[in-house]
Amino acid sequence: MKSVRILLCLIFLASGTLGYAQTNMVQGTVLNAETNETLPGSNVYIKELEIGTSANALGSFRFEELNSGTYTMEVSFVGFAKRSVQVQVQSGTNQKLQIALQPSSIQMEDVVVTQNLDQNSNTISAVDIQFRPINTSQDVLKIVPGLFIAQHAGGGKAEQIFLRGFDIDHGTDIELNVDGMPVNMVSHAHGQGYSDLHFVIPETIEQVDFDKGPYYAKQGNFNTAGYANFFTKRRLSESMFKVEGGQFGTFRTVGLFNLLKAQKTEDPSLYLATEFFRTDGYFESPQYFNRFNSLLKYHQKLNDTQTLELSFSGFTSSWDASGQIPQRAVDNGTITRFGAIDDTEGGETSRINLNSKLTTELSNGGYFENQVYFSQYNFNLVSNFTFFLNDPVNGDQITQSENRQIFGSKNSYWVENMLFGLPASTEVGIGFRYDKNNDVRLSRTLQRSEVLSDLAFGNVQEANIFAFAEEQVDLTKKLSLIAGLRFDQFTFDYRDKLSNTYDRESVNKSTVSPKLQIGYQANSNLNLYMKSGIGFHSNDTRVVVAQQGQEILPQAYGIDVGAIWKPTENLLINAALWRLDLDQEFVYVGDEGIVEPSGKTQRQGIDLTVRYQITDWLYFNSDVNFTDPKALNTAEGEDYIPLAPTFTSIGGFNFNFDSGFSGSLRYRYLDDRAANEDNSLTAEGYFLLDATLGYEIGRFQLGLSVENITDTEWNEAQFETESRLRNEVNPTSEIHFTPGTPFQARLSLAVKF
Structure with a gap:
């Protein structure tokens, strides 16, 4: 039970650190231009500040507490053409962007090594x-x-x-x-x-x-x-x-x-x-x-x-x-x-899956995922x-x-x-x-x-x-x-x-x-x-x-x-x-x-x-x-x-x-x-x-x-197996x-x- 209490304390600590200032913020979503689907894991980099982040599981990203000014935001993802976007940040504003990337052949130069291990x-x-x-x-x-x-x-x-x-x-x-x-x-x-x-x-x-x-x-x-x-x-x-x-x-x-x-x-x-x-x-x-x-x-x-x-x-x-x-x-x-010793082996198998997932985005940039399956x-x-x-x-x-x-x-x-x-x-x-x-x-x-x-x-x-x-x-x-x-x-x-x-x-x-x-x-x-x-x-x-x-x-x-x-x-x-x-x-x-x-x-x-x-x-x-x-x-x-x-x-x-x-x-x-x-x-x-x-x-x-x-x-x-064939008196252990x-x-x- 001690371990359970530790886990609950971690969860409580997490819930107690959710809110923080949201001024001078730029947030956005990265999309596949062909399917209009989000691109989780996309890299977003601000050249002037030399800082970057990765889009979360919903394809969303955010930068907080930016100084007023104009910034060049480079957005990339493996298998998509890199795109640069000019962003004007004004004091007390919260800008929301939607950036679409065009699919293209993979270019290793777009691959980014980040601090994020995942x-x-x-x-x-x-x-x-x-x-x-x-x-x-x-x-x-x-x-x-x-x-x-x-x-x-x-x-x-x-x-x-x-x-x-x-x-x-x-x-x-x-x-x-x-x-x-x-x-x-x-x-x-x-x-x-x-x-x-x-x-x-x-x-x-x-x-x-x-x-x-x-x-x-x-x-x-x-x-x-x-x-x-x-x-x-x-x-x-x-x-x-x-x-x-x-x-x-x-x-x-x-x-x-x-x-x-x-x-x-x-x-x-x-x-x-x-x-x-x-x-x-x-x-x-x-x-x-x-x-x-x-x-x-x-x-x-x-x-x-x-x-x-x-x-x-x-x-x-x-x-x-x-x-x-x-x-x-x-x-x-x-x-x-x-060939085969026993060719009457075989089988049948089947599987049916029902799956549902509801994702809820929150105003603080977080999200809930609720899934039920059968x-x-x-x-x-x-x-x-x-x-x-x-x-x-x-x-x-x-x-x-x-x-x-x-x-x-x-x-x-x-x-x-x-x-x-x-x-x-x-x-x-x-x-x-x-x-x-x-x-x-x-x-x-x-x-x-x-x-x-x-x-x-x-x-x-x-x-x-x-x-x-x-x-x-x-x-x-x-x-x-x-x-x-x-x-x-x-x-x-x-x-x-x-x-x-x-x-x-x-x-x-x-x-x-x-x-x-x-x-x-x-x-x-x-x-x-x-x-x-x-x-x-x-x-x-x-x-x-x-x-x-x-x-x-x-x-x-x-x-x-x-x-x-x-x-x-x-x-x-x-x-x-x-x-x-x-x-x-x-x-x-x-x-x-x-x-x-x-x-x-x-x-x-x-x-x-x-x-x-x-x-x-x-x-x-x-x-x-x-x-x-x-x-x-x-x-x-x-x-x-x-x-x-x-x-x-x-x-x-x-x-x-x-x-x-x-x-x-x-x-x-x-x-x-x-x-x-x-x-x-x-x-x-x-x-x-x-x-x-x-x-x-x-x-x-x-x-x-x-x-x-x-x-x-x-x-x-290949396995080591002990077996005996129909015409054999003694078993043999060898590679099968x-x-x-x-x-x-x-x-x-x-x-x-």
Whole structure:
């Protein structure tokens, strides 16, 4: 309770520092000239005073207590032409401006290194969205610098994620949100934190807010290695229809339809986005993968101070899969690399989302955001990892399924203020998330249709109530500090439906997560920073009740020391030394229905991000990540963390000509890494090249994308697994893998109207 009182004191302190003088003020809003939508994060700089600020989440900015006179205000944003505005300030006045920027090709000279650490991260995000081609929903995660994904179950299963020396599985140590709605699934049938982003249509993504480490009070459960928040477009400037086709029976259509086009900022807008995707895949057994996505989004400024956003989205998909295969079966010629031991694997999944957000601007420049959301989610996954290890007659096929409803709300208040005479900004928030997960089931099945027995079957109810406060203070013109505190309260409830009696258990647990960031603006092109904080991820409810509430909210302790440097107007570098320690935890193994201990771990490394504009039309970008991951309290030589990446790099060249031609050549490199604790087995690394080429003429866009242009033989997902084949007497523990895509090309045609 002491921690709760501290948090309430912070909130009270914030509310007591809201008002201050509003004389000789210039305030305004920065807009996209084509869509009339605001541009949060825009840079606004007054040349004569050599001071600047960033537009807030509403695209608004303000300068206070200016002396009378004429000032030149430079406004810039990545991907838009810079604009200069003359402003005449008179004593006792409050001027309101509306500044529209025209979209243009990215010019690195417009990228500004600021004292605001959040703004620096979002600048890199804005550059990357322009540069990194996104062809499918699976590519959405690749926007995050240094993040790798692996698909190993027919295209419909959520991707395996690698980041900062973590094999995150499907989302255990990265928090993911879309338009404020959580993607991570707590107490999921397959694995804790399971994150399926396939309901996002790539062409609708407008902004990505991401960062690494557990340093952000607004981010909660699963924010240990990092977080990524995806935001879909609020408005469309025009409608579009695209059709794609390629090898292996691949076909995709996308439609973005402007149902109610806004002519002015205050006009309502409504658009519909749809996507259909199908492919047989490159395996010998066709995947028959089908997915349909839709998004309906409404946006309206209700009055001078309130904006309403409503959306409905959903997707459904089904697929067959060949699963992971043992290396020995390929070596002895039983199957090829693209063959299968059990090709009756596969699944079906669907999700429907309802989301609403009301934003209220206040006269003091602050704003409230009130969000309510609901999701209906269904999941059914059929797998076979060990083949005939446990059941020599019927095989070891398992089916995991669940039927979930998610109810949630997020409410926050942000304002600029003065704290002890220093410029500051405050954000406070409260909210909740409630998961009602019925019939969470793990069954032994035969041929995907017959249930042989249930290994686990029950109902999960999990609630998370949270509150946070974060204060950013400019201690000097060069030195800023961000201090935050977050409180999370969990209720875990499980009813075991396999018990002969009514068996229901419930546990409550809370945690407090302090955060601290310091930024020093050494000069206009160099920002030095230090970040530290504690994050956590919750354990599966079935772990919680099995452990009687002990060690169920394992914490992560992190620190980053780094710099964002722009040595020339066309070169941007972000470098960081970091370390992250995780507490002991117990893990619910969804594939077996058992609880296993997982000891303390430590990861430390170096991250390097480079963005370089070589010429007006040629760009280079690269992310390089070195990590030393190790298990603690373990004998030397047996302290490897299975599948933890140690060296990764992603990058490439992008070009964009005024004649309409554009394209990219990108690489992905993942080094060899330990597949088990003593490194006696190695998960092989790979180096891949992908390319895109596009041509735009009038309202038409032609495109060609090629994956693995060198047709490299590589393994996408790899695990050490003990298995037995039908004709084997004894089991074998070795690498099991899913082969990566061979050379694969797609053509696309899009028309705007």
